Amino acid sequence: MSRVPAHRSAKTKQWIKRQIPTVATGIGFLLLWELVARVIGNNRIFATIPYTLKQTLERSDTVVVRVMETFTSVFVAFILAVCLGVVLGMVVAELYTIRQMTMPLIIFAYAVPHPVLAPMFIIWFLIGGDITLLTFQNPAAYVLGSEMVRESTLSLAIDGVSTFGAWVGFFPVFLSTITGMNALEERFQHLGAVLGASRWQMVKYFRFWRAMPNITSSIKSTVQLSIVGVIVAEFIASSSGIGYQIVLAWKNAALGYMFGVVIVIMLGSYLFYQIAVWTLKAVTPPGSV
Structure with missing residues (x-):
């Protein structure tokens, strides 16, 4: 004991x-x-820490609500990017004809600067409508007594912001899955042939697990890219989330508030990254992460 x-x-x-x-x-x-x-010596050019704290705390309720909106979208974007990246990567890696047909298009799409596409994603979902998966009370409502926080609700939804974040975070997982599955050592291919393994069994028992270190490594990049994608979509073409607060701070020349919002994003991103890495370590075999 x-x-x-x-x-x-x-x-x-x-x-x-x-x-x-x-x-x-x-x-x-x-x-x-x-x-x-x-x-x-000028807070309108470079805000001091006390000035930043003052302006941020004055809008603390708004910051809490908006940061929860942003990271709810980040969660959806991250899950979409990982699931689609792994599944499509396995399909493309395994089917040679599809790989030859799609890879030029994927490389072309990846070469397009991502912020250019953000307004398109927003417009598409404004026309087609969002897909709401779950609506729930803002968790901060149980801690803060503000009326604004108590009345706020959050939605896990597939919308323009979350899909754009998924688009930005999709490529590392997708490409790493293809690379990892195609890197299976020759001795394992011979072993599968000797054992009479079918194509599906080779994927299930050999290729996927060979690609696991590549996938987990790319997922850590996808965490940050999903956050970047969501925030870029918010301050380019949305009116919600913490990204939009940067736009408002810029328009109102509230540099202290802008600095505070950036610090909040940094802290939230770090926390989300650590949770993702811890989850990966918990659900994957030792040595995968």
């Missing part, structure tokens, strides 16, 4: 040691930020 607490204590100490460089970097970033702001 005593070994278990000792093991946990050792793991906790090891985790704390690993976080020291991150914390030191964060403190250094804050010190540099405040130093530059003090040297410039």
